[in-house]
Amino acid sequence: MKLTTTYVSSTMLTATVPAADIKTAGTASVTVFNKTPGGGTSNAKTFTIN
Structure with a gap:
C-alpha cells in the first residue's frame, strides 16, 4: 500500500x-520509493507487529 x-x-x-x-x-x-533521476526502491525494513 502507498x-x-x-x-x-x-x-x-x-x-x-x-x-x-x-x-x-x-x-x-x-x-x-524515490522518483527518477537517481531514484528507485530502498531496501526493505522488516518489523514485528504484536
Whole structure:
C-alpha cells in the first residue's frame, strides 16, 4: 500500500499507518520509493507487529 509520508531529515520519514492495517500480529516490511533521476526502491525494513 502507498502511505503519505512527511520528510523529517535525510535519514527519517514519518507516516501514519491505519490501525486496520496492523490489527493482526505478524511481520511487515517497509520500503521507500524515490522518483527518477537517481531514484528507485530502498531496501526493505522488516518489523514485528504484536
